[in-house]
Amino acid sequence: MNYTLSEQMVVVAARLLQDGDAVYTGVGLPTVAAFLAKLTHAPNLTIIFETGIIRTDPCLLPQGVDTLPSQTLADKLSDAFYINTLAERGLVNLGFVGAGQLDRHGNINSTCVGDYRQPRFRFPGGGGACDIASLCQNWVAILRQKKIRFPERVDFVTGPGYLDGSPGARERAGLPPGTGPKKVITDLGVFGFVDGELTLETIHARAGVRLETVRENVAWPLRELPSVGETLEPTGNEIDLLRNRIGYRSGSVTESGG
């Protein structure tokens, strides 16, 4: 079957969601993934957008987080404060975030590269990504993989991952116990975390991705599971829903949220 790497990313993300989850999502692929999960195995999913929208019905695919379609017939319209109190209380199972960069220990950077006051490169800023990364019970980062986007250590921690990777680093920093990044989904593969270190689990081999390419596109010697698997391909039904029901076209939404 023909499918794009973006569609593969969306499908992997959707499958991480469980029925009954409350997911705090950024714009773009995360929203598409949440809608897909809702239409397949997670009909009781609650989707939370940071401007205050809480909804259990999918809507026309929003071009931003907040649009009239994403507000209309929401379960609740609240505000940014309320949304984040849900997360801080531990009532949000999962967060989906995009990122400019992600490092060896899952810290994300959507702020700048280089010195903060004289940056070599400036991103738009983290928005709510830090809140998702700090407070959701677990979170998943979704971003395209290039070596420059996967430095060993980010210059600015916009959203805390496992910090320096030492055991209990998040808890020592004061973050809610047991929280942290769970998966990272790129256009090349799927990663988890072992001992606070990014660890390759599967590659999108069926879409032609090679292990060497995944290794070449991080800036440090990549940790891998003893046997790196192949990412399960999208099913015909998933692709049909994505294209014809949700109206997703690769490249039609921004690739990262947060």
Add this chain to the structure above:
Amino acid sequence: MSAAIREYVQPGCTVFFGGMQHGEPSAAIHEIVRQRIERLTVVSALTHTVALLLGEGLLQKLVVAYLFDLYERENCLAGRARRLGAYPELEEMSHYGLSLALFAGQMGVPFMTTRSQLGSSYLQHNPNLKEIACPFTGQKLAAVRALNPDVGILHTQRSDPSGAAHRWGSLGMDLMGINACKTIIITTEKIVAPEIIRRDPNRTVVPSFRVAAVVEVPWGAYPLHLAGCYNSDLPAFAAMCRVESTYQAHVDRFIYGVADRTAMMQRLAEDHGQPYLDRLKIQQPIESTGVINGY
């Protein structure tokens, strides 16, 4: 609008704009640009037309979590600010952090706390974030210092002449933001009779004694969407204002070249035809069941 902005938005002051990716007070922002009010500190979340203040070199400082226009690879406004020698100082925190700073400001207390942002680099670079210990448990917390902007501007669907206004839809940081401000300007799609506001007082943003000025301005949030009123035209904003080749002509024609929002909308209709604007209006309105009050 012109008088309200001239009176309450002074050069060098701190301004909060409501409308977190929904119904921002863009007509007021255009008026600030038109009057060339300089050295502003702007506190805002996910507003788009604030970027015009950046592009026009009117900002001294931005207190934000995100501004797309800081991303110079895909837009021209930060670069324009640099060339004007007016790239603003940045004070960044997360969106929750910003909402807490404003909430503390609303309460009149010095700070609020959260665990968000602990372990992040925000605490090293923003002097208004500090790690503290909980006085009861010793647990680490991030203290977010209160913000009390001089003036706050919120666009609303309807208001009575005294400034008791209804706003609905997603509320972003509107409530804590506007309540944190010393002076409040309400802009509104429509001035209505007080009775209409008082029939549904749960929806009223602030009591009128908090409001310094009320301005009626239809399409006052364009190119943003506003619940119950119109959809967004953001792709057009991105195409005209975030691109160097079209930017100057656009601001000359639609900001400096008009007296007010009404004239701007007339120009848009002249340039693109009335159907261009009509297509943004709500095609399938959904009306809620009325709320019953009375005794």
